[in-house]
Amino acid sequence: MSARYEIRLIAPSGYPHIPEAMRRGIERLEAAGHRIAGREVLDRLDLRFAGTDAERAADLNGMADPSRPLPDVVLAIRGGYGAHPLLPLLNYDALGERLRDAPVAMIGHSDFTALQSALYARAGIVTYGGPMLGADFGAPELDPLTWEHVWRTLADEEGLGEWEAPHTPDIAVDGTLWGGNLAMLAGLVGSPYFPSIEGGLLYIEDIAEPPFRVERMLYHLLHAGVLGAQKALLVGDFTGYRVAEYDNGYDLDTVFERIAGAAGIPIVRGLPFGHGPAKFTLPFGAAGRLVVADGRATLRFSGHPRPKTP
Secondary structure, X not given: OOOOOEEEEEOOOEOOOOHHHHHHHHHHHHHOOOEEEOHHHHHOOEOOEOOOHHHHHHHHHHHHOOOOOOOOEEEEOOOXXXXXXXXXXXXXXXXXXXXXXXXXXXXXXXXXXXXHHHHHHHHOOOEEEOOOHHHHHOOOOOOHHHHHHHHHHHHOOEEEXXXXXXXXXXXXXXXXXXXXXXXXXXXXXXXXXXXOOOOOEEEEEEEOOOHHHHHHHHHHHHHOOOHHHOOEEEEEEEEOOOOOHHHOOOOHHHHHHHHHHHHOOOEEXXXXXXXXXXXXXXXXXXXXXXXXXXXXXXXXXXXXXXXOOO
């Protein structure tokens, strides 16, 4: 990594309940030469949120102000819950006018997916699913894949991710790369904050959702006409869930087999993305190409926001 960026912190969801993780994250980013702005968001607290709805929406709306210099990277401090109340408070026209073609990388995952979906649907702004300040950059042990992939993605004209995908038929498909947290996506279907994307490459992940809930959300996407309209479904990490005796052998493997049959689209598993320590940084709304050959998946993408190198 050679580029040094100005990184502005935003706190659109939960408050930083593990302050030492936030400190570690800032220290690591500064040690790599990055400049950190927006630290004041770490001190906000309102109920379970990192500030009031108005304060958290202002973190984003402030980027529409032409008198305010844009950072290179906008980084969510954490997920949790809190993005949904902000969706009607955002100034989509002004944000789109300033950010649609700007070299600004907005990065986060989990609850942040709701904001990504809305920003793309209402303003055409391409963002990133990727690491956040606390859980990722501030983890006790920094994951090397996560660290290396985010900076390589922001620097390279063509993004690249490769992983093992055994037992997957060979495919080669092109489409808009988009996705994120499954619960966030499924919960926005039918709203003005959900994008209409056909022929896309949809990637998903989630945490603490048992198999039957995962299947139910995927069927919701299928019944709404979303899932079957995609070229492929890329499955990331599904962690922290439990199965019950009543499940009788019904697990996530079964879920994805059933959904593959129902949706009639390729499903590619093993994508490093989600609430686990190792994750790719993936655009929401950029052009992608997925190739699976001999049990290995290769994902390339272009047109993603790339901050200018100082």
